Amino acid sequence: MANRRNSRLSGEMQRVISEIIRTELKDPRLSELTSVTDVHVTEDLKFAKVFISVYGDTKSTLDALQSAKGFIRREIGKRIKMRIIPELIFEKDDSIEKGIYMSSLINKVIEEEASRKVEDESDDE
Template sequence: MSKNRNNRLSGEMKRVIADIIRKEVKDPRISDLMSVTDVNVTEDLKFAKVYISVYGDSEPTLEALQSAKGFIRREVGRNIKMRITPELIFVKDDSIEKGIYMSSLIDKVINKEAGKRDDNETESE
């Protein structure tokens, strides 16, 4: 399968899965502050990794999605016409936390450099 087709299918699955979770899955363990950040479909269309970002504790949301994955898969098959509906694998997406951590490290370095410049300017005067 071409890379372009795989990317389009991943994007369409991302949209459909997010709609299904938001509108049709009625599990109270699923956080309102949850989003589907990405979907990666394998070349043979047997598996799809669904990356989930949750604000706060993500474990109850991931457990709820695991228990509803058969329903979600069936609904994906109904909404997207495919010969094979991939098995869904829900994965916590921690890229946002990693980005925040990297941003804080960068801010620390900038503040440290600014402190050194201030020290150098006061010594030269």
């Protein structure tokens, strides 16, 4: 039961943090194309890892979020009824880059296989 509650809380926090970043934060270091890809809340609800995907300068965006951590946490407390508001830990989510890299590797192997097949057919003639 706690696991289901934890996943529901993570989803709700992801939605709320995304909304706060999009509408409330006015820091110029914050990239326009910043999205919250996932939130993992610990079992004791003390910490929440917030995974951020950024198109642009990742370091300055993470710095801006780090400096606004108290404000974001206070807003979470206003919008979600919780006894304990988790401490936020912002981390860069590089799963999109890893996916693009894996896709390029797969495409490279497919192209090599196709060129090998063409060479084999020309050798048969």
